[in-house]
Amino acid sequence: MKKFSLLLITALFAFGMSAQEVQNVSNGTVYLKDKASDHWYIGLGGGTNLYLTKAENDADASFGDRLGWMGQLEVGRWNSPVWGTRLVIDGGHIKHVANVPFGPEQNWLGGHLDIMWSMTNALGGYNADRVWNLAPYLGIGYMYGLDEDWKKPNPNGETLKFQNQSLTYNVGLINNFQISRSVALFLELGWRVMQESFDGSPTSGDYDYDSMLTGTAGIKFGIGKQDFTPAELMDYNLINDLNSQINRLRAENEELRKRPESCPDCPEVAPAVTE
Incomplete structure (x- = not known):
């Protein structure tokens, strides 16, 4: 009985330890916590960009004449079926149709760190076999305009103001x-x-910005395990029943412990005399 009770205690302890290896994600669904090396991916793509300012929009140029090209390399990880993060390194060529100080063509390098939210998994539930997934993202980054061998156009100015470099604020939609x-x-x-000032135009204040639309397409390769495994939680009634069995076995063991280890000596019995 003692061995059996120890087995039950060990089983409950193992269940408790396994319960600590789960993570709770949206919609109350619980998934097993995987290794830190799982759910990573690397992606490579290319596409086009469109620089947006009032001067660019008012210029006498066709839509195609305004399109530049770009490429990107990204590394990311989905921390749950709903939330993920990524680092994107990108660069390309901007076509200016407006009269800007840096000329009609401008090369650039940059990168941004984003938070991704899987809208399809959040609203439609997680499905590892789903073909299409939509993920909006929000992030912050940096861009550097490749002008005159990395020289700053305003050497005595601030690092990120009135220069060919700038912090960027990024939003977008990812279709996987x-x-x-x-x-x-x-x-x-x-x-x-x-x-x-990224295109060399004079600034009219501290909070005046240009913007750029981008469109890219490419391929992604997963690193490590990619799917999330739902945790199979035990029934609480079963857990209560196991606890009751453990308590009953403990009580029986306590009763057995109170019994004497050996029987007392029996008195000698006189032999019966028969006539």
Whole structure:
């Protein structure tokens, strides 16, 4: 009985330890907590960009003449079926149709760190076999205009004001099309805001900004396990029943412990005399 009670206690202890290895995500769904090396991905893509200012929009140019090109490399991780983060390194070529100091063409390098929210998993529930997933993102980044061998146009000015470099604020939509658990195609539409002086134009204040629309497409490769496994939680009635059995076995063991270890000596019995 003692061995059996120890087995029950061990089983409950193992269940308690496994319960600590789960993480609670949206909609009250609980998933097993995977290794830190799981749910990573790397992506590579390319596309186009459109620089937006009033002068650019008013210029006498066709839509196609305003389109530049760009490429991006990204590394990210989904921390749950709903929330993820990523780092994007990008760069490209901007076509200016307005009369700006940096000329009609401008190369740039940059990057941004984003938080991603899987709208389809949050609103429609997690499904590892879903083909299409929509994920809005929000982030902050940096852009540097490649002008005159990395020289600042205003050497005595502030680092991120009146220069060909700027902090950026990024928002967008990511469309992921799953081919397999480890391979997906993506189509991304983004919008970023940067300092008005990024194209060399004079600034009219501290809070005046230009912006740029981007569109990219490419492929992503998963690193490590990609799907999330729902935790199979035990029935609380079963847990209560196991606790009752443990308490009953403890009581029986206590009663057995109170019994004497050996029987007392029996008195000698006189032999019966028969006539």
